[in-house]
Amino acid sequence: MQAALKNWSSCPQLLSLPSADSHIKCIHIYDFDNTLYLSPQPNRQLYTQELLASLYGGTILGGRDWWSEPRFLEKSFAEMLETPKGPSREEFWNEEMLSLAKASFKDKDTVSIILTGRKEELFAKLFEETLQACEVLYFNAVCLKRAGVGQNTMDYKSAVIGDLIDQYEGSLEEITLYDDRISQVNKLSKFLQTLGGSYQRIVVPVVPRYRMLDGAEECRLVLQLVDANSVQWTPRQSGYFLSVQSHRNLLSWTFNFFQKKYSWNTLPQYPMYIPCCELGKTPPPEEIAQVWTNRASCDVDKCVKQFQAQDHSCEIQFIISELGFCNRSHGGLAIFFKARPSNKSRYLWNDFSQFIVIGLRYDSSDDPIFLQRVLEGKEQSIHWVKLRKSLKVKTYFGHYARLTRV
Numbered sequence: 001m002q003a004a005l006k007n008w009s010s011c012p013q014l015l016s017l018p019s020a021d022s023h024i025k026c027i028h029i030y031d032f033d034n035t036l037y038l039s040p041q042p043n044r045q046l047y048t049q050e051l052l053a054s055l056y057g058g059t060i061l062g063g064r065d066w067w068s069e070p071r072f073l074e075k076s077f078a079e080m081l082e083t084p085k086g087p088s089r090e091e092f093w094n095e096e097m098l099s100l101a102k103a104s105f106k107d108k109d110t111v112s113i114i115l116t117g118r119k120e121e122l123f124a125k126l127f128e129e130t131l132q133a134c135e136v137l138y139f140n141a142v143c144l145k146r147a148g149v150g151q152n153t154m155d156y157k158s159a160v161i162g163d164l165i166d167q168y169e170g171s172l173e174e175i176t177l178y179d180d181r182i183s184q185v186n187k188l189s190k191f192l193q194t195l196g197g198s199y200q201r202i203v204v205p206v207v208p209r210y211r212m213l214d215g216a217e218e219c220r221l222v223l224q225l226v227d228a229n230s231v232q233w234t235p236r237q238s239g240y241f242l243s244v245q246s247h248r249n250l251l252s253w254t255f256n257f258f259q260k261k262y263s264w265n266t267l268p269q270y271p272m273y274i275p276c277c278e279l280g281k282t283p284p285p286e287e288i289a290q291v292w293t294n295r296a297s298c299d300v301d302k303c304v305k306q307f308q309a310q311d312h313s314c315e316i317q318f319i320i321s322e323l324g325f326c327n328r329s330h331g332g333l334a335i336f337f338k339a340r341p342s343n344k345s346r347y348l349w350n351d352f353s354q355f356i357v358i359g360l361r362y363d364s365s366d367d368p369i370f371l372q373r374v375l376e377g378k379e380q381s382i383h384w385v386k387l388r389k390s391l392k393v394k395t396y397f398g399h400y401a402r403l404t405r406v
Contacts, residue, residue, distance in 0.1 A: 004167040005111070008160050010120045010144040011128035016105075018140065024111050024168040028104040029161065030139070031179040031206070032116035033067070036097050038211035040076050042066055043218055045271070048404040051231065060405070061225050070122050071221055075213055077130045089134070094209055097178060098136070105138035111168065113141045115160055117153030120144040154187050161188075165195060174200040180208035219403065233401040235280035240316055240348075241273040241400060242357070246393040250320070250357075253391060254335060257323065271400055272359035274318065274339060275375060277351045279368055282399065287349040291397050294347050312396040317342040318355065320391040324374075324382040335359065336374055336382065342392060353377055357393075 002017045009015045018024060033039040042055050051060070058065035066072060080092040104112035118127070124144055131137065149156045165172065175192065179185050185205045192201040212218070223231070242250065250272065277283055283291075289303035290296060292314050306313070322338035337357035341348055348355075352375045373379040 002167070004160075004163040005113070005141045008113075008143045008146075008163065009141040010124040010146070011131070011142040013128055014131060014137065014139065014142045016137075016140050018108070018111060022171055023109055024171055025173040026104075026107070026110040027161075027164050027168065027172065027175040028101075028110055028112040029115045029164075029175070029177045030097065030101055030112065031177075031181075031184070032114050032118065033180070034208040034210055035178055035180045035206045036094055036101065036114065038092055038094065038209045040072055040213045040218075041210050043212050043215055046215060046219060046403060048234070048402050051403055051405050054405060055222070060227075060230060061222075067117075068119060068122065069225065070126055071225070072213065072218075073118075073123070074126055075217065075221065076211065077126065079213075081130070081133055092211055093136075094206070097206065100178070102138045105140070111140050111164065112138075113143055113160075113164075114139050115143050115157055117145045117156065120146045154184065154191075157184075157188070158191050161191070162195070165197065165199075169197060169199075172197065172199045174202065176202040176204065178204045178206050180206045222403065230406055231403050232406050234404050236282065236399050236401050237273060237275065237279060238282055238399045239273045239276040239397075240318065240355075240395040241271045241398055243394045243396065246395070247272050250337070250391065250393060254323070272357055273400070274350075274355050274357050274395065275352065276349055278372065283349060283351075288397075290347050291349050296347075307398060310398055310400075312398065314397040316346065316348065316395050316397060318357075318393050318395060320357065320387065320393060322384050322386050324356075324384045326381045326383060334370075334374075334382075338384070339393070 005015065005017060030036050034041075042052055044052060047055065054060040055066045058068065061069050076092070080089060083089040083092070101112060104110050114127075127142055127144065131142065143160055145153060145156045149159055161175070161177075165175065177188050177192075179188065182205060185203050189201075189203045192203065213221075282288075285300050285304050288307045289298045289300040292298070292303040292307065318339040319342050320337045320339050324336040324338065326334050328334050339355040339357055341355070354375070354377055356375050358371060358374070370379065374382060
């Protein structure tokens with residue numbers, strides 16, 4: 001009795017068996033990552049495209065990819081458990097999915113399970129301890145991907161689903177699956193259609209939801225896990241960084257300006273910024289402090305610490321007045337904007353003669369000498385066009401670097 005649940009359960013202490021097979025009418029199956037729980041994914045702002053691909057592809061974390069390395073999920077679970085019960089902790093979960101799961105578990109005619117592609121040998125203990133600690137105990141079984149079962153996650157899920165259907169086929173009226181990945185939704189739908197039986201088949205696509213790790217903590221974990229000689233920081237950028245919304249607005253305007261001639265992939269990656277000194281350098285401490293406070297007399301050490309901590313509280317608005325562009329030899333499009341402070345009386349420091357908004361393509365052949373000539377107003381290949389209507393952008397004074405593969 002209940003052989004399928006017993007066989008596929010990865011967490012013995014979370015196994016909750018129905019009283020009998022014969023009355024089970026429904027099977028409800030919930031994916032875990034980004035369906036039930038807001039699992040973290042790599043923060044794209046921290047890595048170049050090459051390193052990001054390596055994190056997903058499993059070529060840099062000792063043979064594991066992001067989803068196979070327990071420490072990222074373990075860190076997220078720890079943050080969740082450290083958060084007091086109530087609305088704040090609920091932000092780690094998809095509350096709509098949890099409500100459905102609770103209803104499934106309360107229905108005595110329904111068997112409900114968590115079915116995830118996380119590897120059993122790496123995550124079973126973590127799942128068991130965490131779900132007990134946060135009292136998410138409304139599933140009949142928690143099933144993690146078992147070694148040796150199929151070639152991929154879909155093969156494994158198909159094996160589990162097939163066994164459950166065989167177990168309850170005499171009384172089964174419905175099977176419902178919830179998953180956030182459209183590719184999985186499509187495969188699961190096709191798989192269910194290959195099975196016999198008169199029961200109803202439902203596969204529900206769930207909008208994926210994520211909750212990022214703290215950026216500094218994520219970088220620390222990655223640097224702990226990789227070979228120290230395989231990654232490095234890109235040269236530090238210091239200056240006035242566009243907010244995410246201003247960056248989007250400016251790129252959208254640029255995309256339309258060129259009448260969609262160029263793809264989004266040719267446009268600068270986040271963040272675009274106005275450099276105030278050469279790449280790899282940092283403004284003088286006294287200048288950092290005066291920009292930070294807009295005062296000549298202030299606590300320099302305190303301001304420098306805030307600057308180094310990437311505190312985004314020093315907001316400054318600029319007016320974009322001109323667009324500059326040129327085609328590069330490697331086939332890309334170089335784009336720049338001339339800017340001026342919206343508040344002329346506000347103190348700003350710039351080691352260059354102009355405020356120029358630039359954006360780097362971290363995985364292309366960006367030429368530092370070319371960028372330097374643009375910032376110094378010496379690059380003759382740039383075609384400048386005055387905007388009919390100026391654009392306002394919000395920036396913050398700070399610095400930025402990404403991790404990249406060596």
